Amino acid sequence: MKNKNRKIVRKPFSYLQCDDFAAYLSDMAAKGWHFKEWGAGLVFEKGEPEQAVYAVEVFIHGSQYDLKPDDHTMNFSDYCEAAGWKLVDAKMKFCIFKQIRPDAVPIVTEQERLENATKAYRKQLIWQAVLAIIWIGNILMLFLPTRQFIKSILSNANLVIAAYWVFYCAYTIGRYIWYCAWKCKAKKRLYAGETAILSQADETLWNGIAIAAVGLFTIGYGITMGLWMVALFLGVLLAFMVLGFALNKLRPDANTYLGVQVLFSIVLTFVIIVVSASIASAENEKETDWREFPLVYEDLTDTVGELEDTFHTSSSSIFGSTHYYSLSYANDYLIYEIYETEHDWILDIIWDYQHSYARNAEPVDCTALWDAQSAYHNEVVEYYVRYDDAILFFRLDKNFILTEEHVSIICDALGLEG
């Protein structure tokens, strides 16, 4: 049954909004709603309207993982109480005080308040920046002309991830610039003798952008990977929300809170890996029906051993597609890989990479045989063939020499212009 004398408000405030926070609590008290504690949100209890004065301070010795006042905070609250401020509740580095004496001395100076708040806020941003730096490294790796680049540029799923990484880095930089601009303005207001400096830091837009980006990323990734990925992502999100709700309700100490979060993250990562791997493997199994391969060894010769193993993988993106086929027989094998794209620069990168990969072997020009833009093979019978809009990598048993007839069959089967 709903308790009419108690309400929970989920209203986020950052360390840069301590004065807005205090003003909000005073407004609520004037309406008869008195802040009681933190629970699943800000918990208010109904009472007589009161002109109460609150002070919201950033306690720099507090921990980001504190869900309730620890010994340090309680010790600090004794000092504050002696100065005319009673601690109502504390969470993270936030301490909420209510004025109990009209002659109460300000807890800290305005300059100290600004320093404490910016220090705590900057610490949060630093973690975000560390993650962004790691991701910048990942983006650079994606765009180096390696196999990873080929995988990324010709896979919509990887492009969505890369786009999100780029967004995250830009978002972090943007947010830091916003913070620096806010700090400059706050300092100006401080030197101008204004009070309530910790205000005018509305982050609704930033939070909105972050939520929209995660939503778009989920939809984009879901479209490219399948609905199961959206379900998995939403499942993880829900699990974290339930955990967050439970922890905020139970309010364990900082060590327990951190421990539970780490343990939960490890377990969840393990579950995600297992679920993703089994779904990807099941999907792969479906795709690896060799009867649907465009070309098998029997198309080129009659003397083929028993088929032992097959593998197929493919991906496509807005830039083109790639298909990899592998067939292992008792004594032979056949591997072919096709990259199709209308973008010359992508083909150039793939071609250079494949070329460098095969450089150690002695290349033999076979452009005429394939009627291609460029083609060569090496002594282990790996063929590298480039057409205007495709590259073919073809590898088979070293005793097998391709003739014009074979090439014609291959090109017809793979839809290459020979």
Next chain:
Amino acid sequence: MAREQLQTLTEPMYYILLALTEECCGVDIMERVKVLSHGRVTVGPGTLYAMLAKFEEKGIIRPTVFTTRRKSYIITDIGRKELEKEYARLKTLTADGAFYFEK
């Protein structure tokens, strides 16, 4: 806030150290500072808490009684030297000023 190297002491710092020439509970320091400065200087509890932590870290004061909730402090020899240095500096300043203002 406290100046980084404690080369000179701010007013609140000076009075906090003066207050701690006698053993004093952290919470009571605010009142003692007010008395010592004849009501002219008030130190906020947040400012005091941060300064005590800094002084303790630098070995300028030391805790005498230490329970979970209550801590008493007293100035150390290093702290006393800092305070004497500051007192001497302030005396020099007033003496120099006296040359012009008390002719």
